[in-house]
Amino acid sequence: xxxxxxxxxxxxxIVGVAIAIPAFWVNSNLVDRDxxxxxxxxxxxxxxxxxxxxxxxxxxxxxxxxLIPEALIRPLAGAYTRGDNFEADFTEAMNQQHDxxxxxxxxxxxxxxxxxxxxxMVNRIIDDRIFGGIEISGPIEVPLTDSAAAxxxxxxxxxxxxxxxxxxxxxLVIAVxxxxxxxxxxxxxxLVLAAVGFGVIFxxxxxxxxxxxxxxxxxDEVSGADGSAREVAELIIDEVVHSMQKIGLIAxxxxxxxxxxxxxxxxxxxxxx
Numbered sequence: 536x537x538x539x540x541x542x543x544x545x546x547x548x549i550v551g552v553a554i555a556i557p558a559f560w561v562n563s564n565l566v567d568r569d570x571x572x573x574x575x576x577x578x579x580x581x582x583x584x585x586x587x588x589x590x591x592x593x594x595x596x597x598x599x600x601x602l603i604p605e606a607l608i609r610p611l612a613g614a615y616t617r618g619d620n621f622e623a624d625f626t627e628a629m630n631q632q633h634d635x636x637x638x639x640x641x642x643x644x645x646x647x648x649x650x651x652x653x654x655x656m657v658n659r660i661i662d663d664r665i666f667g668g669i670e671i672s673g674p675i676e677v678p679l680t681d682s683a684a685a686x687x688x689x690x691x692x693x694x695x696x697x698x699x700x701x702x703x704x705x706x707l708v709i710a711v712x713x714x715x716x717x718x719x720x721x722x723x724x725x726l727v728l729a730a731v732g733f734g735v736i737f738x739x740x741x742x743x744x745x746x747x748x749x750x751x752x753x754x755d756e757v758s759g760a761d762g763s764a765r766e767v768a769e770l771i772i773d774e775v776v777h778s779m780q781k782i783g784l785i786a787x788x789x790x791x792x793x794x795x796x797x798x799x800x801x802x803x804x805x806x807x808x
Contacts (some may be wrong), residue, residue, distance in 0.1 A: 537720055544717030545730035551710025552731055556738030556786050557745050558703035560779060566696040571633050572626055574778055575771055579625040584770055585616035588625070591763040592616075592660060595653050595675045608660070615660050624656050629771070632679075640690030649687040650676035651764055677764040679757050687756050710734065729797025735790030743783030750776040 564570045578584050589612040596612070597605045615621060628651060635649050654675045679687060710731075717727035750772060757768040 537722065541717055541721040541727070544713045544720065545727055547713035548710050548717060548727070549730050549734035549737065551706045551713055552734030553737035553741055554706040555703060555710055556735065557742040557783075558699055558706060560742055560782050561745075562696075562699050562703040564778065565775070566637060566692075566699055568630060568633050568637070572630055575629050575774060576622060576626040578770060578774055579622035581770065584625070584767055585613070585621070587763040587766045587770075588621075588656070589613045589616045591651075591677060591767075592653060592656055594763075595677070596657050596660060612660055615656070620659060621656075624659065627655070628652065635689055636687070636692045637696045638690065639693045640688070644689035647689050648678055649689075650678045651767070652676050677761070679760045679764055679768055723801045725797045725799070725801030725803075727797070728800060729794045732790045732792070732794030732797055735793055736787050737790075739783045739785070739787030739790055741783075742786060743780045746776045746779035746783060749779070 564574050589609065592612040592615070593605060593609045596603065596608045631652060632649060635644075652674055657675050714727060714731055717730070718724050721727050753772045753775075754769065757765055757772070760768060
């Protein structure tokens with residue numbers, strides 16, 4: 536009976552930890568607004584992002600203010616994206632995208648597809664670098680997909696975000712309770728530690744695989760965007776997936792170390808007996 540309970544506790548701990556690791560990463564870095572902001576804001580220093588945003592701003596300013604020569608706008612747009620104000624503006628734009636997907640859709644936004652709002656950036660270019668006091672009311676928006684069926688409509692992940700939070704904390708509680716229960720009844724407690732290690736390994740592998748799946752899905756969703764907007768979206772997706780898969784690899788190696796430690800502890804205790 537004792538061995539059976541130990542096996543059950545170990546199995547539950549393995550499953551709980553394996554689910555908790557990817558769920559916690561998603562909850563902390565995608566569902567959580569601040570976590571997402573911290574992850575993507577460094578992309579403002581990426582020369583490719585700066586170039587693509589400058590190209591898009593140039594096109595939008597030219598369309599909104601046709602009397603201003605494009606030859607004048609492009610150098611100013613490039614200087615802006617390399618300047619001190621760009622990171623804050625870029626981060627705010629990314630936060631708006633996050634809110635669009637994870638906050639409950641308002642009645643007027645329901646069914647609308649995601650777009651990148653460049654109005655603040657365009658107005659900063661016009662106000663700071665061209666003609667002070669001029670402002671475009673906008674909105675100047677660049678769609679990131681060509682159809683709501685792509686999965687980027689307002690509030691798309693509101694319910695899912697809440698569910699991921701419940702899964703993350705619920706699976707962690709289950710894993711901890713199971714591990715404590717296993718340690719309480721096990722004759723070979725090192726095996727419980729090894730079981731948790733295997734759970735961490737599975738969690739790391741699952742996190743890595745989820746990153747690969749999410750990348751393919753997200754790239755499909757933004758494939759309908761035009762030019763620079765799509766390029767920026769792809770760079771953001773690559774950064775998110777890289778971070779996710781990096782954590783997956785770290786977790787897998789940590790799980791191997793924990794599992795080995797558990798086996799060694801068990802072997803040492805057996806020798807003493």
